[in-house]
Amino acid sequence: MTRRRLLLVLAAVTAFASNLYAQSDAEMRRLYPWVDTTGESGVYPIGDAVDVYRAALDLLYKEGDNRPAVIVVHDTIEGGGEKPCPVKCTYVWHHKSAMDTSTILAFARQSPKRPRFRKFDYEIPIVLVSYNDQQRMEHDGIGYLAAHNLPNDMTGRARRIGFSLRFPGAWGLAQFGKVGFNMQHTEALVQVRHSCLEECGSDEALFLKRLNGRWTVIERIPTYAAAAAEYGNLRYRGPAGSAPTESEIVTDLNAPRVRRSEPQDAAAAYRAVLDSLYNFQGASPSMVILTDRFATAYDDLPAHRTHIDSALLQKYAFLSGIRTLPERPFKYRLPVRYVLGDSIPRLEKIGAPIAQQRGMDLPLWFGFMKEFPGAWGMVGFSRVAFNLPHTQAMVYSNHQCGQDCNHGDTWVLERSGEKWRVVERLSRQKYPNWEPTLFPLRYVGLDAPPNAYRRRKAYAVFMNAVTNRPLSSLELSSSGNPNVHNIYTADSTGRVDLGTIPFFGIVVMNVGCPDQSSPDSVNALQFLFSPGSDTTLISRLDFRQCFHKSVPYRLMGAQAFISASEARFVFPYRPPSENWDLPVRRTNPGTTDYFWTVDWNTSDSGDNPVALWLEANQEAKGPQVRSLAQLFSHSVLAPMLPCHSCDPSAVYADPGADKRNIFALVEGEKVVFIIRGRDAVRHVFPVIPEVVNFSTMVRHKPAGKQELPDIEESQSVVVNCRSSDSTGAARRRCNAPTNARFASPPIDSTAPRRVKVVALSYDGASLVRNLDVRIRSEDRKAPLVTRSTGAAGSFLVLQPPRDSVSIEAVCPARENRNSGGLALYLAPGRDTTLQLIVDPRRCSDK
Structure with a gap:
């Protein structure tokens, strides 16, 4: 009773008792005759x-x-x-x-x-x-x-x-x-x-x-x-x-005197609910497990479309909190078993070894699966609430399918003749965290996806990310969990049949790079398994990641001069198409960043500059740049200081630099860094280094497309050494010595180097076979040589060291054009492999 009602009753009883004590026995019996127990x-x-x-x-x-x-x-x-x-x-x-x-x-x-x-x-x-x-x-x-x-x-x-x-x-x-x-x-x-x-x-x-x-x-x-x-x-x-x-x-005085059997109607209602609950996309469990161990509803009844008698709603509000089991023997079309609360420790004991073996803290549910194979979980019911004539009923159910997998439902049923049927299902609390390892246990709430427990077929189609064409006859190796190692070969459309996949797991597929001089591969597919509809996965492979980052084109002819009153750093000449007016900006408009850098090693770990940086930029829709000088006209040449507290190490612009006397300009289409004046030179170079390193980098990001590989060049040169552009040897005169002399085991600096040249298509996806390649030696004035990549897509040359070599892929029937090339300096060193990137589109007039 409520506190208010209790107080009112107590007050009335207290007043009554007070009157009794205030009266004589005779008067009391006269006023309150029911207190007399005589006879x-x-x-x-x-x-x-x-x-x-x-x-x-x-x-x-x-x-x-x-x-x-x-x-x-x-x-x-x-x-x-x-x-x-x-x-x-x-x-x-x-x-x-x-x-x-x-x-x-x-x-x-x-x-x-x-x-x-x-x-x-x-x-x-x-x-x-x-x-x-x-x-x-x-x-x-x-x-x-x-x-x-x-x-x-x-x-x-x-x-x-x-x-x-x-x-x-x-x-x-x-x-x-x-x-x-x-x-x-x-x-x-x-x-x-x-x-x-x-x-x-x-x-x-x-x-x-x-x-x-x-x-x-x-x-x-x-x-x-x-x-x-x-x-x-x-x-x-x-x-x-x-x-x-x-x-x-409980008795309708206006209805027939024969009262319907509540146990029979309750059993019929439970059967109707089980028929609906355990019929998921035409499938049913092998058995039904009833339990008295479940959470009752704790939220308010949601809105419903069925008209429900107010007295029935009141009864359901109370009875839905009473856990019960259908009266035994409970007859149903499927076998019925029971899990009572006191049997949980036994199931946990059964499942403990399995849980330990699988490394999952689910002993109850592994024990449940072993004890009740084919069950979808266990379901608990509340008492059934009926309206007075037993034409409408409500009941609560809670289906459990794992540690964090369960859902509660309120069911509204109606009777027609002797048949009870579900007319509405109202979802209550739900925890749809189904663990596929526990299959055939399953979540069957109203929000369960229709194909949630369907073993689906999967296919993969592999496309070339550059050409957008199918990769036919592609050979792939797979691994994953469950541990399945297979070799797949794509058909003419690039399609691979993965078969019927498990409910859970992952497959990882890789394909080897065409150039297997080093065993590189490309990740072709990562697919997390899940139930559902049949699916086809599209994987776009970019084999350009197979390109080896060869030693960058050398900045032959770079020069560095440092005196007490001036420092000059001259980058070698590059034609505009290789420097700032890149053709790729016309074919793939986007944003381009340019970097010129001179750096050096210092003998101390102090706060002295370690580099000079110049950065420029062209936006996709920015003003048109017509010269190299215009490109970096608004850029600042910045001395860079080391950041000792950064991890990883980094540099930052020197705030104390004399920007008026530290600048960059263009002389004869060459980029030149200048430091003018004794103070400025002493600030940047407290100690003059013997060697400095020149480097350039161009980074282009086409609008709406993947960023292209960086174009990088670098060269270390001896300070205060003068070279010329007359010959390749003259350009290399100031190059710093290579590390070949320090190699272990030692390298014979006079011995020819074995150089393997591998021809790859511009998209990186295939070897270019039977391609004619011209090899020209600049320094040794050797005659022009033409080689073929043959069926292997590669060839081997024996090249003397200290030679500038150009390698060109010849366009068929157009020998005055090439579809790709390499220009490099072969220093003394070990045998090496070079990749020649071939783009047949360069052979066309379009």
Whole structure:
């Protein structure tokens, strides 16, 4: 009862008691004659009360064909409960039925006498217990829990255990009050308590009428109800409400007298729900597992389209919180098994070795799968709530499919004739974290994808990322989890059939680079498996990542001069098409960044400059640049300082540099860095280095496309050495010595080098076979040589060291053009492989 109602009743009783004490015995009996117990029987029930009790027992302990083995009743008739006021008061005792006033007053004005319960004939044996008996049973329960090392951490647990040990076939403990009759003995009110002992019980007033000579319960008026759990044979038998305002009409006086069987209708409703729940895309589990271990709904009932009687909604709000199992034997089209809460440790023990073997903390569910192969999970049900004529019903279900996989649903059903069918399913709480390892367990909530548990077929189509053409006859190797190593070959359309894939796992596919002088490969596919529809994956392969980053074109002819009053760094001449006016900017407009750098090693780790940087930029839609000088006209030549605290190491612009005397300019189409004045030179070069390194880099990012490889060149030169452009040897005169002399084992600097030239298509996807290649020696003035790549797509040359060599791919029938080339200086060193990139489009006039 609410606090307010309790206070009102207490106030009325207190006022009544105060009046009693204020009166003499004679006056008290005159004013309140019902308190006089003179001549009242010391045993109960007697007379019509016996049949009223029988009707109450029928309500509590007959459920279709199900009966308890014994009915356990408290041996004393007790008062209590939330009753109407025996005298005039402001408290309103709520009920729905029309009742004779004399019935209500007789119920409210019962004497304080507590007679002993008198047994009477009933088809189920009745056993009486006293308060002392109940205390002994509680002590027995405490002993049982201690002996079995079980916790006694819930109110009523020891009492429940002791009661179940004493009366294993009982449904609970009943207690009755005396009956209040109307004057004609055609109506009756009686207080009845039923305890299922641990967090489970009810206290209610039953309103009965004599119909055709038989007492029938018309309304159940709750005072208190709780049904957090049912254990074993103990079950909640109270009303579908916990306060008088939630009273329940159980007999329709205007309907036929034959009452429908609630157990039969409940079983039919459960079957209808299971038919819907466990029919997913035409598939069903091999068995159904029912459980009393699940979470009840904790959120509000969502909006529904079905019109539901308000009394049914009230009943469902209460009954949906009562965990129950369909009455056994429960007949269903699939085998039915049970998992009760106390069997969970056994399943965990079964699954522990499997969980350890797989490295997953899921012992319960691995044990469940081993014990119940083919089950989709386990489902728990609430009690079914029916409307009065049993034409509409509601029930809650909770399906569990893993540690974080479960969903709750409210089901609305309607009866047509004898058939119950689901008319609406309302999703409640849901945790769709299905673990594929636990298949065939599955999540079957309303939001489950239709193909969630379909083993799908997968195909992969491999395309050339540069030409957008299929890569036919492509040979791929695969690995993954599950560990499957296969070799696949794409058909003429670039398609590979991966077959029917598992529910979970990954496949990784790689394809070797065409040039296998080093065993490089390209990642062709990474595919995480999942259930669903058949799928075709498109993979675009860019074989340009197979290009070896060969030694950059040397900046032959770079010169560095450092004196006390001036420093000059001259980059060698490059034609505009190789320097700033790149053809790629016209064919693939985008953003281009240019970098010129001179750097050197310092003998200390102080804060002295270590490089000179010049950076320029052309935007895709910026103003047109017409010269090299215009390109970096707004750029600043910056001395760079080392950042000692950065990780990885980095440099930053020197804030103390004299920008007026440190600048870049163009002389004869050559980029020149100048540091002018003694102070500026001393600031940048406290110690003049012997060698400096020149480098350039161009980075082009086409609009909306992948960034192209950087174009880089570099060369180390001796400071204050003058070269010329007359010959290749003259250009290399100031080049710093190579590291060949430091190699181990030693390199013969006079021995010819074996150079393998591999011809690759411009997209990197294939070798270019039977291609004529011209080899020209600049320094040694050797005659022009033409070689063929042959069927292998490569050839081998024996080239003397210290020679500038150009290699050109000859265009068929157009020997004055080339489809690719290399220009390089062969220093002393070990045998090497060079890649010649061939682009046949260069042979065309278009």
